[in-house]
Each structure stands twice: as C-alpha cells, then as structure tokens.
Amino acid sequence: MLSSITSRLSRNISVFNGRSFVRQFASASAETVNIKLPESSFKTYKCDPPSLDIEVTKDELLRLYKEMAVMRRMETAADGLYKSKMIRGFCHLCTGQEAVAVGMEAAITEDDAIITAYRCHGFTYVRGGTIHSILAELMGRKAGISRGKGGSMHMFSKNFYGGNGIVGAQVPVGTGVAFTQKYLEKKNATFILYGDGAANQGQVFEAFNMAKLWDLPAIFVCENNFFGMGTAAGRSSANAQYYTRGQYIPGLQVNGMDVLAVKQACSWAKNWTTNDQGPLVLEMVTYRYGGHSMSDPGTSYRTREEIQHMRSTKDPITGLRQRILELGFSTDDEIKKLEKEARAVVEEAVAEAQKEPQPDESEIFTNIYAKGTEPPIIRGREREEFAVMNQ
Amino acid sequence: MQTSRFTLLYRNFANNIYSKPLSRNRFIHKAFFHATKKILQTSGAPAPAPAEGYLPGVAQSKFIKSTQEEALKNSELMNTGVANGETKKMNMFQAINDAMGIALTTDETAVIFGEDVAFGGVFRCTLGLAEMFGRDRVFNTPLSEQGIVGFGIGMAAVGHTAIAEIQFADYIFPAFDQLVNEAAKYRYRSGGLFNVGGLTVRSPCSAVGHGGHYHSQSPEAYFTHTPGLIVVMPRSPIQAKGLLLASIRDRNPVIFLEPKILYRAAVEEVPVGDYELPLGKAEILKSGKDVTVVGYGSQLYTLENAIKLAEKDIPGLSCELIDLRSLSPWDVDTVANSVNKTGRLVISHEAPQTSGFAAEVATSIMERCFLRLEAPIQRVCGLDTPFPLIFEKFYVPDMTKCYDAIKEVVNY
Ligand SMILES: Cc1ncc(C[n+]2csc(CCOP(=O)(O)OP(=O)(O)O)c2C)c(N)n1
Numbered sequence A: 001m002l003s004s005i006t007s008r009l010s011r012n013i014s015v016f017n018g019r020s021f022v023r024q025f026a027s028a029s030a031e032t033v034n035i036k037l038p039e040s041s042f043k044t045y046k047c048d049p050p051s052l053d054i055e056v057t058k059d060e061l062l063r064l065y066k067e068m069a070v071m072r073r074m075e076t077a078a079d080g081l082y083k084s085k086m087i088r089g090f091c092h093l094c095t096g097q098e099a100v101a102v103g104m105e106a107a108i109t110e111d112d113a114i115i116t117a118y119r120c121h122g123f124t125y126v127r128g129g130t131i132h133s134i135l136a137e138l139m140g141r142k143a144g145i146s147r148g149k150g151g152s153m154h155m156f157s158k159n160f161y162g163g164n165g166i167v168g169a170q171v172p173v174g175t176g177v178a179f180t181q182k183y184l185e186k187k188n189a190t191f192i193l194y195g196d197g198a199a200n201q202g203q204v205f206e207a208f209n210m211a212k213l214w215d216l217p218a219i220f221v222c223e224n225n226f227f228g229m230g231t232a233a234g235r236s237s238a239n240a241q242y243y244t245r246g247q248y249i250p251g252l253q254v255n256g257m258d259v260l261a262v263k264q265a266c267s268w269a270k271n272w273t274t275n276d277q278g279p280l281v282l283e284m285v286t287y288r289y290g291g292h293s294m295s296d297p298g299t300s301y302r303t304r305e306e307i308q309h310m311r312s313t314k315d316p317i318t319g320l321r322q323r324i325l326e327l328g329f330s331t332d333d334e335i336k337k338l339e340k341e342a343r344a345v346v347e348e349a350v351a352e353a354q355k356e357p358q359p360d361e362s363e364i365f366t367n368i369y370a371k372g373t374e375p376p377i378i379r380g381r382e383r384e385e386f387a388v389m390n391q
Numbered sequence B: 001m002q003t004s005r006f007t008l009l010y011r012n013f014a015n016n017i018y019s020k021p022l023s024r025n026r027f028i029h030k031a032f033f034h035a036t037k038k039i040l041q042t043s044g045a046p047a048p049a050p051a052e053g054y055l056p057g058v059a060q061s062k063f064i065k066s067t068q069e070e071a072l073k074n075s076e077l078m079n080t081g082v083a084n085g086e087t088k089k090m091n092m093f094q095a096i097n098d099a100m101g102i103a104l105t106t107d108e109t110a111v112i113f114g115e116d117v118a119f120g121g122v123f124r125c126t127l128g129l130a131e132m133f134g135r136d137r138v139f140n141t142p143l144s145e146q147g148i149v150g151f152g153i154g155m156a157a158v159g160h161t162a163i164a165e166i167q168f169a170d171y172i173f174p175a176f177d178q179l180v181n182e183a184a185k186y187r188y189r190s191g192g193l194f195n196v197g198g199l200t201v202r203s204p205c206s207a208v209g210h211g212g213h214y215h216s217q218s219p220e221a222y223f224t225h226t227p228g229l230i231v232v233m234p235r236s237p238i239q240a241k242g243l244l245l246a247s248i249r250d251r252n253p254v255i256f257l258e259p260k261i262l263y264r265a266a267v268e269e270v271p272v273g274d275y276e277l278p279l280g281k282a283e284i285l286k287s288g289k290d291v292t293v294v295g296y297g298s299q300l301y302t303l304e305n306a307i308k309l310a311e312k313d314i315p316g317l318s319c320e321l322i323d324l325r326s327l328s329p330w331d332v333d334t335v336a337n338s339v340n341k342t343g344r345l346v347i348s349h350e351a352p353q354t355s356g357f358a359a360e361v362a363t364s365i366m367e368r369c370f371l372r373l374e375a376p377i378q379r380v381c382g383l384d385t386p387f388p389l390i391f392e393k394f395y396v397p398d399m400t401k402c403y404d405a406i407k408e409v410v411n412y
C-alpha cells in the first residue's frame, strides 16, 4: 500500500493565505495530496488508461471512508434484522463491494444516472437514500424508499433506476436511459451495473451493440465478484476478462477494492463518454464476503480461507484507512471515532425504522396503473367487497 | 372513498378471522392469521414472522399418502409395475430427484442442465445427480434463460431428451420467445419433420410466504395460451414423480411447474420403481354431490381446508374436489361430469384472476353444463396486482376466500 503512494507527495495547502488560523482550517479539511495509484489498478482494452495520479483532499478521503463504513454497518444491520426475521424475502448484501458504489458516486454528479441489479442497498445509499428509508424498505415499512412495496431488490431514487431483480434486464434499460442523455445533449452518463454472472445474458450484448451503434454515453460496469451464486466466473464465462467483452467497445479493468481507483476510472469514463467517444465497458474486480443472499452461507463453493484472505489483504475499508494513516491525515483514534459515528448512525436508523408502521392495506392496489387510469375494478376485489356490502 | 372501502374490506378480513367458527377450527391458515394480526397492529413494530418456505399443514392432508398401503391403493398405478413394489419416504423435491434419476438411467440421451443444477440447484432437486451420472449429463449453464431453453430445443430437435431447469418460474420470461415461438411451433412449422418432444422445462413456481415480486409468480396461463405446449403442475411427491416421468417421456414439449412451497411440505411413501401418471387427466381427490371445487398445485390444500370448514358449517353439504394436474391439455370431461352432478363450480388458483386459467375452465363448463348450473361459477384467484411482498397474505386466495365462494354458490 505504501509503495503505491509516491514519496513525491505534493503536499500543497490549497487554501492558504498565510494567516495561521486559515492554515489550521485548511489542514483540517482542504489539504490536497497527489496520490499515485499502483500500475496494477487498471488494465485496458482498446484504449489508453486513465492517469494514475489522483488528487484528493483529506476531507474527501474521510468522507469516502465514512461512507464505506456506514454502508458496511448498514449491511451488517440488515444481516441481523434478516436473521431475527424482521426482514423477509430475498436479501442480497454488498459487504466487501463498498468501494464500487462509493468510488463511483464520488466521480459523478447527481445528474448522472445509475442502474444496477438486486445487490442495490449500497447504491441506494450513495444515491441519496437515507439509511432509515433503506432499512424501512427492507422491513416492508411505509417509510421505506419504495413505500415498503419493493423490499431488498427494489430500491430507487433520483437518477437511480433501481434495484432490478431479473438478472441482466437492467442493462438494455440503462442503455435507454443513456440515450435520453444524448438526445437532450446533456453532459451526463449512465452507469449500468451487472455481475459476472449476468454478463452472460443475451440482453447485455444486445445493449452493447445499440450503445456502440448510436455512440451513447453508456458505461457498462461489470462488478466481477468472482461468483454468480455458486458458480465461479471461469465456469460460467468463456471469457472471464469482462472488460474485453464489449469486443468493439473499449474496456478498462479496475481494482474495485480501491475506492480511489474506482473514482479515477469513473471520472475518466464519464469524461470519455460525454465527449461523444461512445460507450465503455468497465470491469470492477471486487469480492463479496457474504453469501449470494441470506439463504446462502457462501462457503460451499469457496473456502473460508479465500474469504479470510480477501478480507485481510484486499478490504476496501482497511485499505483506505491505511492510506489515511500513512498520509498523516488522521490518527487511529480519529478513525475509530469515525467508525463509532458510523455505528451510531446505523443503530439509530435501525431503531427508528423498526418503529415505522407497515404500509396501508390500500397500497395493495396502488402504483399498478397511473393514477386516474386504473381499470374501474381491479379483478379480485369484488368478492371481498360483496361480502362487505352484505354484512 | 377508496380508503373507507378498504377499511371495510380490512375489517371483513379481521371479522372472518376472529369469528368463532373460524378460530375454533384447527385448520385455520396459521400464516394468514399471523399476518392479519401483524397488520392489525397499525403502529409499533410487528412481531417477527414465523419460519416459512413450506406450507404448514400439508403433512396432515387427507391427500397425502403417508403409508405404503395408501400409496399403492391407486388405480393409476395398477398397470405401471410398481403396484406391488417397494415404496420409500420422500418429500416432493426428493421425488422429483428420483424421477430424474430414473429418466437418466432409462434414457441414454437424457441430460439435465440449468443454473447451478450440478450443485443440486436452489431447491436441491438435482442433488447428487451430477455425481451419479457424470458432469457431461448433469451440468451447470451460464445465467442465460433464453439460451438454456433454446439450447434444449436444439437437442430435442435432434431427438435427445433435454431436461432444463429454470431456477424460478419468474425467470422463465427471458425464455418466453423460445418456448412460445420455437418450442411450441417446431412440429407445426416443419410440417412434422422436426419436433421437440424431448424437451421438459422444470421450474419452481408460486407463493412461498415471502418471495415478493420475482420469486412467487404462477405463469401457467401464459403457456396454456400457447398451442403446442403441455403444462403440468403436481400437488405431492407421488404425483410429482409420476407426472414428471410422463412429462419427460411425452412427445411434446412440457412445462412442468413445481409449487416450491410443497418441496418440503410433506413426505409420502413414493413407489421407488419407474412409473408414469397420465398427462391430461384430472383426479377426483374427494367426491361430493353439491359443489365441484377445482384447483391444482399447492392451492389444493387451501381448498381442502376450505371445504372442510364449509362442510362443517353447512350441515349436509358435500363438495367434490378435483385436481387438474395438467392444465394443457386439461380434463374437461372429468370436471363437466362433476358439475353435471353438482350444478355448482368454484375454481381457484394463485395466479391473478383476469385471463387466468380459471377463466378457461369457467367458460368451457358454462358451454358444457349451462342448463345444469345452479349458481354463477366462482373464481377465487390471486388479485390482479403484481405479486406483493408484504401483502402476500392478502393477495393469495386463502382458505377464507375459498370458503366464502363455496358458501356463495350454495346460498345462491
Ligand atoms: C433472469 C434471472 N435468472 C436467474 C436469476 C437468479 N439469480 C439471481 S442472482 C443470480 C446470480 C447473479 O450473479 P452475478 O451477476 O455475478 O451477480 P452477483 O450476485 O455476484 O452480484 C442468479 C442466478 C434471476 N434473478 N434472474
């Protein structure tokens, strides 16, 4: 990790006018450093790589750290709530993959769009969903981000098109979103996420072709966590170099366990596509620590040692913590405090979300058709109404 | 205005649930009871729900053959060679596994494929088969439903036996074209030169207690609307084994939908030998003279309980319960004969009502038995909404709704 940061760190205090209190203020927040990412951060396919130099501020690093820490806490809380049967249904956690969502969001603006599959809690959080609304959704409460009607796989927010449960279906959908950005001549891009397993759905290739044909600002992002349920990537994919699978679309493989590499790659990709250079395929090499979903212990198709090894050598949160410590941006104690805050925020959200009521029963019939266009009766209702009227 | 209607509807649920005869009945649908109570607590945290994933109470059903004697006392088994043979305790996923084992043993061209099937599959239906028959006969596919079904069609067109698993029936839709346009019409459009009779697509379907939008749907009617396909849904281990073997060997492409909530719901004494149960034939599970009640799959157990309750509440009432088993083709004669006797028909399924299979049954019976009908035919189905996550207990055609419908045709 140390070697990855150049000793030529240019520590320049950007907001500095000589007065000491400003200097102090500056060193507490806006001090920028130039970090050199390791060469191994990227591998390219038919394009030049992004720069390995990335400029960051202390503030930003601490923010990224906290976001990842909160995300992990939130997923841990979801795990607990599921096990105590407060969360029903199918629930997929992103523990281990935090750097992808956090790094991506750090690189884009809220006018850029994201769409992903069912492993969506982390993305919902970075896209502005509150922890409260995410946990409430998981527990099927009225205050949930989808009014308690979606559950784990169906979460949405502004410019975040979900949360999609059918593997691969979101990929052409995201391509359509990207088309509107081009049509409206916006300098925005759509990040379309899918897994290493999903990469084999025919729809993915159909979307690739359309995006390239029309040069859309579509950034296809394969989150390669090495498994699609129990199947290892190499056993499902004839070519497991996912960043090369766009054939005629340039690609970039990214160390998805390093939030800064992810950020750099996403900034680069956005810049590429919004300059009308057409779509890209990014492969975020990452790892999920838990099982595929809550009903999968996740240890029958890989060894505990493998998981432990990834945790201890590749963890995105530990990695960033080391970087922060090495830069002297924070002390161990300060980071512990951040961790504590993250835990407190999540614990409070858990407690609050649990108090939320379930949606009204009338919600059974809402959001199916546009308001005012519903059929006069929704079949299946008459029986009960008949019974009621005859009471 | 809507709200007050729903409040009423809601109270009605509550009244039904707490009314004496119901709460005394030991067959009360526990999960429904629980969910209703949960929703009754309008504020505060609901208590955690009980374990689900299998249908409670099925094991006590009269239709479950838990002894060898009961299992073999079945006229359909008479000519199959297993009538006097050995039986073994199996629940439904084991019986399905057993059927596939026999299919692979008796047919060298038979292979099984699908997502994670070599590891046993999500519901363990293919457990151990890869080890037993080799990875060239039981293999994992990429995540690619359209590919899986199309691939199976190709194999079957050559004359091989392709047994494909679609992990959940909700994921069959990416393969919809392959099933509807390719599999169903292969024979027709090649003028009989080719057919895909060797293709069987198995898929777990229907509610499971907490599946939500994408792990709960019952898509049978999309396929019964497609000439050229056979659609089957079993209700129990013995049925599943015999119907699956028949489906695999049938010379038409078959969609075999397995109610996932039944996989571990009950154990039957399943004949260990090789036997088939007839496709296109309904089975009368209980005879009666006043009301014909028709269902299939897991819904039969709800109907069994509803009938029990109705017969208790209405002295002298006797209902006939029919399991359709095959939906395409379906056994109009058995149902029509029954309705000609009873004059009343209630049909129930979990899929939404509009354009559901019940509509087909109701129309055909109306055509055949118009003058014999004593009451309008009743359909008790899922609501015309997406399959809900937290409102599942309101969505499903539960015992109370079925009971109501029986009462209604009786009192008409
Ligand atoms: C069309 C479809 N087929 C199958 C499934 C069941 N399923 C859900 S996730 C999954 C594995 C996906 O793996 P991957 O794309 O690598 O994503 P990851 O879970 O690793 O994030 C499968 C088979 C589904 N949801 N939709």
Ligand SMILES: [Mg+2]
Residues within 6 Å of the ligand: A195, A196, A197, A223, A224, A225, A226, A227, A228, A229
């Ligand atoms: Mg994966």
